[in-house]
Structures are given as C-alpha cells and as structure tokens.
Amino acid sequence: MRPTINGNPHRRRKIGRVMSRLPFIFLVILFTPLYSQQVIDEALHPVGMSSNDIRFRVDKSSSDYYRLSVVDDVMESPLSLFSLTEGMAHKLHSNTAGEDVVYLSSLLDRKVRGSCKVSISRRRPFTNALRMLYSGLGGSLSDDEADYLWDEAHKLSIPLQKTLAVGVLGLAEAVRYRNLAFSSLTDDEVRFLKANAHRLLIEDTTTADESEEFITRQVLEISKKIDYVSLFKGGAVLSSAVSRMVHRLEEQGIYDIADTVSFRFPTPWGDIILGNGGCSGYTDTPLFLVDVGGNDRYNLRWRPFSIIVDLSGNDRYTATGDFSIATGYFGYQLIMDKSGDDMYIGCLLYTSPSPRDLSTSRMPSSA
Numbered sequence: 001m002r003p004t005i006n007g008n009p010h011r012r013r014k015i016g017r018v019m020s021r022l023p024f025i026f027l028v029i030l031f032t033p034l035y036s037q038q039v040i041d042e043a044l045h046p047v048g049m050s051s052n053d054i055r056f057r058v059d060k061s062s063s064d065y066y067r068l069s070v071v072d073d074v075m076e077s078p079l080s081l082f083s084l085t086e087g088m089a090h091k092l093h094s095n096t097a098g099e100d101v102v103y104l105s106s107l108l109d110r111k112v113r114g115s116c117k118v119s120i121s122r123r124r125p126f127t128n129a130l131r132m133l134y135s136g137l138g139g140s141l142s143d144d145e146a147d148y149l150w151d152e153a154h155k156l157s158i159p160l161q162k163t164l165a166v167g168v169l170g171l172a173e174a175v176r177y178r179n180l181a182f183s184s185l186t187d188d189e190v191r192f193l194k195a196n197a198h199r200l201l202i203e204d205t206t207t208a209d210e211s212e213e214f215i216t217r218q219v220l221e222i223s224k225k226i227d228y229v230s231l232f233k234g235g236a237v238l239s240s241a242v243s244r245m246v247h248r249l250e251e252q253g254i255y256d257i258a259d260t261v262s263f264r265f266p267t268p269w270g271d272i273i274l275g276n277g278g279c280s281g282y283t284d285t286p287l288f289l290v291d292v293g294g295n296d297r298y299n300l301r302w303r304p305f306s307i308i309v310d311l312s313g314n315d316r317y318t319a320t321g322d323f324s325i326a327t328g329y330f331g332y333q334l335i336m337d338k339s340g341d342d343m344y345i346g347c348l349l350y351t352s353p354s355p356r357d358l359s360t361s362r363m364p365s366s367a
Contacts (some may be wrong), residue, residue, distance in 0.1 A: 040079070043192075065224070069109055098240025105232035118241055125162040126153040130272070133288075136175035137269055137305070145265075149272075152263045155176045164274075165172055165247040168288055170241020171307055174332045177234030178304075181227040182330075189222050189327035194279050197223075198322070199294070205210040238307075238332050246309060246336060270303050279313075284331075285324070295340075300324040304331025316343045 040051045056075040074081050091103050121128040127141075127149045134141045141149075153161050196219050199212070233317055243279045262276040267287055275291030282289070282296065285303040293312035302323045315337060323329035325344060 054078055057253075068107065070107055096240065097243045098236045101162035101232060101236035101239050105229070108228070108230040108232075112229060112236055117244075118163050118166060118173055120162050120169065124150060124153075124161075125158070125165040126156075126168065129165035129172065133168055133172040133175065134267070136172045136179070139268060147214065149186070149265060151267075152274075157252075159326065160249075160252055163245055163252060164290065166241050166248065167290075167307055169308070170238045170245070171288065171305060171332070173241070174234040175305060176236040177230045177237065181230040181234070184225045184227065189225070190330075193219060195221055197329075226355045235332060238334060242307060242309065242334055242336055244337065246311075249311070251307075267276050270306060292313055302327070302329060303333070304329070306333040308335045309334075310340075312339045314341045314343075316345065319347045321347065 040054075042052055044053070055077060070084070074084065088107070091099055095103055100111045104220045110322050126319050130149060131141045131146065141325045153164075156164075185193075196215055197319070199219060201218050263274055265272040270285055270287030272287040273282070273291070275289065275294075275296070278313040279294040280291060280296045282298045285300045285306050286308060287303070287306060288309045290311075291308075291310045291313075296310060296315045297318050298308070298315065298317045300317060301320045308326075317325055317335070319325050325346060326335040328334075
C-alpha cells in the first residue's frame with residue numbers, strides 16, 4: 001500500500017520533489033517525538049504542503065474482517081503513530097491487571113463494559129464459592145465434599161476464607177463467560193476448533209497444500225461465531241479477582257497459611273490446593289492453587305481452567321505438553337508468581353501430548 005499526498009492540482013509539479021523527500025519524512029515519523037511535527041511541516045512547506053497531507057491510501061485496500069480500526073486510524077494519519085504507541089504503553093503500565101484486559105479488548109474492537117468485580121457470600125464463603133465453580137464446570141459439590149472443605153477451611157480465619165473466595169469466584173465467573181462465548185457453536189464445531197486452531201500459530205501458508213488451506217479457512221470462518229466480548233470479559237474478571245485476592249493475602253499476612261493449614265482436594269478438573277511454605281512438587285495442573293513459599297516444582301499439562309498463585313521461592317514451571325503454561329487454550333489459565341528466581345520451561349508446539357483430539361479433526365457437517 002503506497003502513501004499518497006493530497007493537494008490541489010497546481011501542486012502536482014512538485015510531487016516529484018515530495019516523493020524524493022518521503023524516506024526522510026517517514027524516518028522523522030518513526031524516530032522523532034510528537035513535538036517534532038513542526039519539523040515535518042517545515043520540511044514540506046517549500047512545496048506548499050503540510051503534515052496533514054501525508055496518509056496511506058485506504059481506498060486501494062480491500063476490506064478485511066480481521067483488520068483493526070486502530071490500523072485504519074494510523075493509515076489515515078501516520079503521524080499519530082508515536083502518540084498512539086506512547087499512550088498505549090502508559091495505559092498498560094498504569095492499569096491494573098483487569099483494566100489491562102479491558103483496554104486490550106478495546107484495541108481489538110471488542111470493548112468490554114460493566115463491572116469486573118465479584119460478590120462474596122458471608123456464610124461459608126470459600127466452600128460456597130467452590131459450589132459456584134463446580135456448577136459452572138458442569139458438576140456439583142456433594143454434601144460430604146462440602147463438609148470436608150468446610151472442616152479444612154474452618155482452620156482459616158473468616159477474612160482469609162473470604163480472600164480465597166475472591167479468586168475462586170473470579171474463576172467461576174470466567175468459566176461462565178467462556179461458556180457464553182462458545183454458546184453459538186455446535187459441539188462438533190468446538191471440537192473442530194480445538195483440533196485445528198493451532199494451525200493459525202504454526203502453519204506456513206506458502207507451502208500448505210489445498211486441504212490444509214481449506215481447514216485453515218474453515219477455522220477462521222467458524223471462529224467468527226465466537227463471542228469475543230464475553231471471552232475478554234471473563235479474562236478481565238479473572239485477572240481483577242486474582243489481583244484483589246493476592247493484594248488481600250499480602251495485607252492479611254500470607255504466611256499464616258503455612259502455620260495453619262495445607263491441603264489438597266481432588267476434582268475432575270484439577271486439584272484445589274493450599275500449599276505451605278515448604279518445597280513442594282506438583283505433578284499436574286491444578287484447578288486452584290495458592291502456595292506460600294518454598295522452591296516449588298510444577299509439571300504442567302493443558303487444562304482449560306487453572307489458577308496458580310505462588311507467593312515466594314525459586315520455582316520451576318515445566319510444560320509436559322502443548323498449551324501447558326498459563327496458555328488458556330479454549331479457557332483461562334493464570335500464573336501469578338510474586339517473587340523469586342523462577343524458571344519456565346516450555347516445549348515445541350505440536351510435538352507432545354496436547355488437548356487436541358485428532359480423531360475429531362474432521363470438518364463439522366454444519367460448517
């Protein structure tokens with residue numbers, strides 16, 4: 001796409017001189033701050049033009065479902081690029097975790113609206129939050145399970161139970177929004193996306209055969225049915241809730257957990273774990289984990305939903321398959337490690353056990 005210079009017909013004789021200066025002009029755009037726009041105006045003044053005459057020809061480009069409005073804005077006004085990126089950096093630096101997700105959603109033309117906070121039950125806050133999470137995941141917490149969790153949670157102070165409930169409720173809300181985001185897709189379409197969405201990450205379209213290109217096009221077409229606003233909303237709620245939970249843990253004295261309780265409760269979607277301050281080894285991805293400290297070792301695999309909060313220690317996170325470390329492939333995963341000299345060990349994409357079921361990679365008949 002080539003730049004064009006708008007102007008009256010009598011300026012056309014000067015276009016040659018303008019074009020010869022374009023490399024200099026665009027170097028100025030990229031490498032000078034906003035206040036140097038005056039310099040650009042002075043450079044163009046001899047040919048009777050100004051910085052307002054510099055833009056890309058958007059009328060020559062075909063419409064694209066995936067092109068963002070911010071890209072069109074920059075093409076219309078290239079000199080705004082510096083102020084735009086500077087403003088983005090400032091907002092991302094100053095925002096909270098939940099606010100970051102909301103801001104990024106607006107840049108991606110999927111604006112999230114409404115509150116991202118969760119409400120906590122006064123009675124049995126931790127176990128009631130887990131009941132809501134179970135319900136969202138399609139299960140139910142039995143009375144015996146609830147009593148066991150209550151006995152364990154009872155060892156914690158009520159304020160600490162409420163703090164942990166914030167994170168659990170954030171995950172429960174994220175599950176609800178994730179389910180809403182995919183509610184317009186059939187089960188076959190969801191399975192097809194899970195089996196083939198990785199192609200958008202690793203596929204080389206210059207060498208792909210026709211069948212590969214067809215599958216990739218179908219992935220893109222089906223993905224248009226996803227409610228991305230709901231996906232971003234779930235991410236914003238989860239990020240905000242976990243940040244609030246960690247802030248409250250630090251205020252309340254997080255190391256009290258190590259002196260009072262340490263337990264592991266298995267669920268079909270991963271374990272619920274409160275870890276003490278010792279060096280622990282976790283051999284599977286948890287559903288919800290808060291670990292106070294110690295040099296811990298995590299061997300993680302893909303799960304659609306997971307929260308890991310590790311508050312201190314030199315920890316090591318090892319992926320045992322694709323999309324294993326805080327990826328959130330078709331869901332949400334979040335790792336918040338507050339301190340320590342930590343190590344993250346990934347694996348090559350599409351070379352190890354993964355969430356994809358290749359037996360269901362056929363194109364759904366409805367698509």
